[in-house]
Amino acid sequence: MNKVVIEINNLSKQYRLGTISTGTLSQDISMFISRIRGKKDITLIDGINDLKIANNNQNKIWALEDISLQVKRGEILGVIGRNGAGKSTLLKILSRITAPTRGNVKIKGRVASLLEVGTGFHPELTGKENVFLNGAILGMTKSEIDDNLDRIIEFSGIRKYINTPVKRYSSGMKVRLAFSVAAYLKADILLVDEVLAVGDLEFQKKCINYLETEGTENRTVLFVSHRLQHIEELTKRTILFDKGNIIMDGKTDDVIMFYKDRERKELFIDNELRTKSSIIEINDLQIIDPKRMNDSAINKGDKFQISIDYNINAKEVKNLAFLLTIEAEDGNQISGTKTSSKDFDKGTYRIRFFENILKYNWGDCYISIQVFIDNDVIMEFKRVKRISFKNTNNLKLLRYGGFLLNQMDYEIQSVE
Amino acid sequence: MKSKSSTWDLVITPERGWLELHLSDIWQYKDLLWLLVKRDFTTFYKQTILGPLWFFIQPLISTIVFTVIFNNIAGISTDEIPPIIFYMSGIIAWNYFSNCLTSTSTTFTSNAALFSKVYFPRIILPLSRVISGLSRFGIQLLMFLGFYLYFIITGNDQIRPSIEVLLLIPFFILQMAMLGQGMGMVISSVTTKYRDLTYLVSFGTQLLMYLSPIVYPLSVVPEKYKSLIMANPMTPIIEGFRQAFIGKGELDANMFFYSTLFTLIIFFIGLLVFNKVEKSFIDTV
Numbered sequence: 001m002n003k004v005v006i007e008i009n010n011l012s013k014q015y016r017l018g019t020i021s022t023g024t025l026s027q028d029i030s031m032f033i034s035r036i037r038g039k040k041d042i043t044l045i046d047g048i049n050d051l052k053i054a055n056n057n058q059n060k061i062w063a064l065e066d067i068s069l070q071v072k073r074g075e076i077l078g079v080i081g082r083n084g085a086g087k088s089t090l091l092k093i094l095s096r097i098t099a100p101t102r103g104n105v106k107i108k109g110r111v112a113s114l115l116e117v118g119t120g121f122h123p124e125l126t127g128k129e130n131v132f133l134n135g136a137i138l139g140m141t142k143s144e145i146d147d148n149l150d151r152i153i154e155f156s157g158i159r160k161y162i163n164t165p166v167k168r169y170s171s172g173m174k175v176r177l178a179f180s181v182a183a184y185l186k187a188d189i190l191l192v193d194e195v196l197a198v199g200d201l202e203f204q205k206k207c208i209n210y211l212e213t214e215g216t217e218n219r220t221v222l223f224v225s226h227r228l229q230h231i232e233e234l235t236k237r238t239i240l241f242d243k244g245n246i247i248m249d250g251k252t253d254d255v256i257m258f259y260k261d262r263e264r265k266e267l268f269i270d271n272e273l274r275t276k277s278s279i280i281e282i283n284d285l286q287i288i289d290p291k292r293m294n295d296s297a298i299n300k301g302d303k304f305q306i307s308i309d310y311n312i313n314a315k316e317v318k319n320l321a322f323l324l325t326i327e328a329e330d331g332n333q334i335s336g337t338k339t340s341s342k343d344f345d346k347g348t349y350r351i352r353f354f355e356n357i358l359k360y361n362w363g364d365c366y367i368s369i370q371v372f373i374d375n376d377v378i379m380e381f382k383r384v385k386r387i388s389f390k391n392t393n394n395l396k397l398l399r400y401g402g403f404l405l406n407q408m409d410y411e412i413q414s415v416e
Numbered sequence: 417m418k419s420k421s422s423t424w425d426l427v428i429t430p431e432r433g434w435l436e437l438h439l440s441d442i443w444q445y446k447d448l449l450w451l452l453v454k455r456d457f458t459t460f461y462k463q464t465i466l467g468p469l470w471f472f473i474q475p476l477i478s479t480i481v482f483t484v485i486f487n488n489i490a491g492i493s494t495d496e497i498p499p500i501i502f503y504m505s506g507i508i509a510w511n512y513f514s515n516c517l518t519s520t521s522t523t524f525t526s527n528a529a530l531f532s533k534v535y536f537p538r539i540i541l542p543l544s545r546v547i548s549g550l551s552r553f554g555i556q557l558l559m560f561l562g563f564y565l566y567f568i569i570t571g572n573d574q575i576r577p578s579i580e581v582l583l584l585i586p587f588f589i590l591q592m593a594m595l596g597q598g599m600g601m602v603i604s605s606v607t608t609k610y611r612d613l614t615y616l617v618s619f620g621t622q623l624l625m626y627l628s629p630i631v632y633p634l635s636v637v638p639e640k641y642k643s644l645i646m647a648n649p650m651t652p653i654i655e656g657f658r659q660a661f662i663g664k665g666e667l668d669a670n671m672f673f674y675s676t677l678f679t680l681i682i683f684f685i686g687l688l689v690f691n692k693v694e695k696s697f698i699d700t701v
Contacts, residue, residue, distance in 0.1 A: 007424075015699060092698075096428060096535040099695040105428040116533040122455055124462045133455060136448035137534055 003108070005189060005220050006071040006094070011103035013064040013089050013244075063089040065244040066103070071220055073188075076211075078231035078252055079224040080259055081241030087224045090241075091115060091191045094222070109188025109220075112139050116193075118178035123167035127158065127177055130166050134181045148184040155210075156180035157203075176203055183210055193224045208233055227329070228256050229363065260364070260386065277379045279317055280371055283348075284309040287367075287387055298389050306353045306367065306387075306408075309415065312344045320344055323370040324353055324408070326387065334365065337408040341372070348415045353408040364388050434688050441537040448536060452544035457551060471555045475511060479504045486631045495633040495664045496574050498567055502658070504560050506630035509657050512553040513592040513650060514621045519545040520600025521617050524608045524697050531698055538694040539687075542600060546593045553589070564661060576663035585660055588653050591676065594683040595649055601686030605693040608700055629654050634666045646671060649678040 064086045071077055079087045092098045094105060095113030120137040121130050131152055135145040145152075153159050156176045158169075166174060182190075211221065211234060225231050231238060231252060238255040240248040248255050289304040298304050306324065319341040326335040337353060366383035442449070461467040482503040486492045494502040520542035524531070527541060567575055607613045628650045629637070637645055645651055652675040658665035 092532075093428060096426075097532060098698050100428065100430050102430055104430075105426075106424040107426040107428070108424055111426065113534060119533045120530050122459060124459045125455060129455075129458075133451050136445070136451045137530075137536060139445075139536065140447075142447040142451070 003073045004070045005073045005108040006069070006222075007106040008067055008069040009104050009106075011064055011067040011090075011093065011105060012062060012101050013086075013093060013098070014101040015061045015063050062244045064093070064100070067244075067246055069239065069246065069249070071222070073220055074218050075237060076221040076223060076235045078235035078238035078255075079222060079241065080226075080228065080231060080238060080255070082263075085241035086244040087241050088115075088193060089244075091193050091222065091224060094189075095191050107189065110139065110186070111189045111191065112182075112185045112187030113191040114138070114182045114185075114193070115191070117182070118174050121166055121174065121178065124165055126165055127162040127169070128153075131177065131181055134178060135185075138182065138185055139187065140185060144186055152180045152184050155183060155206075172203075179203070179207055183207070188218070189220045189222070191222045194226065228260070229329075232256060263386075277371070279312065279314045279373070280320070280379060281311040281313060282308060282369070282371075282379075282381070283311060285367070285369070285385055287385070298387065304355050306355075308351050308369065309348065310351070311348050312346050315346055317344045317373065319372075319374045321372045321375075322351060323372065324410075325368045325370075326365050327368065327383075329364050329366070335408065337410060339410055339412070341374075342412070349412060350415045351410060351412045353410045355408055434692065437687065437691055438537065442540065442543070445536050445540050449540050449544050449547070452540065453548045453551075456544060456548035460552075468555075471552055472559050475504060475507050475556050475559070478507050482507070482631055492632050493636050495635060497633075497658075497662050497664060498572060498574070500563055501560075501567060501575070501662065502633075503631070504563065505657050505661060506628070506654050508553065508556040508560055509588075509592065509654055510625055510628060510630055510650070511556070512549055512589070513596045513653075514625070515549045515552070516546045516593055516596025517600045517603075517621055518617055519549065520597045521603035521607065522614070523600070523604040524693070525604070525611070525614065528698065539601075539690060542597055542604070546597050550589070550593065574662070574664075577661055578659055578663050581656060581660035581667070584656060588656050588660075591679050592650075592653055595653075595679045598679065598683035598686035601690040602682070605686075605689040605697075608693055608697040624648065624650070627651075633658075633664070646674075649675040649682075651675070 063084075067086075067090065079090070081087050089098075091113065092115075093100050094107070095111060095115065097113075097115075118130075118134065120134055122133060125133065128149075131149065132142065132145050136142065153162055156179075158173050158176055161169065161173065166177075169177070208230065211223075221234075223231065223234055235252050237250065238252040239246050240255050240259050248258055285306070285308050287298070287304060287306055289298050289302060308322070308324075312320075320343070321339050321341045323336065323338045325333055325337075327333045335355075339351070365387050367385045367387055368383055369379075369381040370377050371379040461470055464470060466473065479500055483499040486503075487494060487499045523538065523542050531538065564575070603613055603617055627645055627648045629645065634642075634645065634651065634655055652667055652671040655665040655667045656672070659667045
């Protein structure tokens with residue numbers, strides 16, 4: 001049972017920016033000529049940042065750097081990391097969409113990749129015709145699809161519309177159909193990239209249940225997601241990517257905890273760099289929960305405060321206001337409080353926001369701050385701090401509860 | 417590790433040798449090939465008023481226009497063959513070739529979104545186009561045969577089919593498919609880096625058409641241009657078609673072998689380049 005089905009040895013993938021090509025032959029020739037003559041290349045353009053880079057060596061980016069990994073049969077492996085950390089590149093190499101620069105991968109069994117739902121759907125064809133087409137694109141034979149057709153349609157829950165052209169489907173219906181095809185893929189290794197993010201909550205649950213139960217007998221799954229919640233539910237082992245390296249490989253709970261911690265620290269550092277203002281300087285942001293230590297999760301039902309210490313460096317500031325927002329991991333805003341505009345003298349102040357209503361059900365949330373003068377944003381801290389809520393009191397949990405913005409009370413005082 | 421006992425089904429490495437073609441993969445995906453052919457065919461006339469009639473309309477109108485302009489107005493000879501038969505035979509053959517060429521030449525660029533999400537042997541797509549084009553060609557050939565039989569029944573004595581050459585028709589069709597796909601594969605591989613060629617393709621095939629004996633018979637070409645026209649590998653095929661059905665046309669063994677060899681070389685080069693590029697074209701497209 002403990003057979004290794006994926007063996008990755010020293011895998012690296014390098015992307016070249018700019019020097020690949022400028023897109024047209026004439027420009028490429030002039031680039032080539034200028035390079036021969038030793039001139040600085042004027043057409044060189046960085047594909048991502050539009051920055052001109054003078055040195056050729058700087059145009060290379062290692063999307064993956066010397067990765068080695070083994071995955072055993074039947075294992076469900078979570079893959080997490082920030083955007084651009086290398087997760088998708090790994091999946092692309094494993095599914096043979098692109099080739100590695102160095103190293104190799106050895107695979108046992110049939111691989112199917114689900115990097116997007118509904119790959120190759122043709123709008124003019126009916127749902128049923130698309131089931132066959134999509135299935136075949138994903139590597140199924142016609143007889144395999146025939147055998148499962150009824151179950152696929154049943155799973156999708158859109159039997160009524162199965163003979164309607166897909167262009168008349170809502171996006172939700174397309175996702176349902178597409179995932180149902182993928183669910184019945186007869187593959188030994190399944191590569192899944194963020195596809196569960198689409199679709200309604202009910203269908204998401206159905207898919208996760210499926211992956212957890214029927215989907216997994218002897219099937220190896222590599223599961224990339226930004227929804228840590230899904231990773232937690234589905235996987236026991238997780239790897240964490242950062243800048244093309246696997247920086248952690250272990251039990252899902254440990255890796256996620258490490259990742260969250262690291263993210264929070266980096267968020268704070270990243271933000272500080274981008275948010276200097278000569279007028280105001282924010283020194284500290286704290287979540288004060290009377291019953292708990294700072295930074296640990298807040299129990300649903302507990303009251304808490306958010307306090308921000310700041311300096312006013314200008315002699316006098318008119319019409320200064322704060323906006324404090326709390327948003328869930330998926331960007332859903334759940335609380336937003338804007339203070340009324342106030343004039344300040346030079347000095348140090350503390351603003352405290354009080355939460356009394358306590359209807360947070362969201363798990364991990366993030367605090368963002370904006371500072372306004374005359375209704376113009378002069379300073380912005382996006383997702384500056386994580387704030388977690390948990391529910392040990394076992395109050396009723398409505399994960400996607402209300403969309404009503406919560407307003408907090410606040411108080412500003414001068415600090416010596 | 418116990419690596420020596422294990423046998424791997426798939427090994428992914430950075431470089432792929434020029435000759436590792438993995439043609440057996442195509443067989444594994446034969447169902448996909450078939451479904452894509454079916455898709456091309458059924459979606460061709462969806463949401464059109466005239467539906468499958470479009471298969472006939474285009475070559476028919478081209479034939480009429482050619483007859484009026486090149487025969488009636490410009491007075492170019494058709495070797496005493498009824499103009500409709502003369503032009504239509506050239507047009508439907510040319511259409512099939514140019515169809516194979518242009519649809520193959522955009523394989524990488526127009527399917528980049530699909531190719532960036534899922535793997536299957538990339539050659540399946542142009543292959544499906546060539547096959548679905550074949551069915552269109554077949555339908556048009558039937559239309560041609562209708563006109564052809566009409567002229568035979570009404571007793572046109574200029575039409576004398578040559579049985580031996582008729583037997584070569586399947587070979588000509590295969591050759592057109594391979595030539596079109598071969599050239600298309602080279603172009604589509606190069607267009608992953610250079611988009612310029614995309615514009616050149618539609619323009620280029622049009623020019624190439626005038627280098628083929630479609631609006632004129634090879635017999636009226638002045639001697640000094642003849643070698644240029646003969647260098648076009650499509651020339652012997654078009655002439656071969658006319659020779660087979662009508663009995664008029666210039667096709668000798670040298671021309672035939674030249675064009676066959678040319679086709680095989682182009683197809684092979686196309687296959688190699690395509691195979692090399694498909695591995696990581698997605699990074700540059």
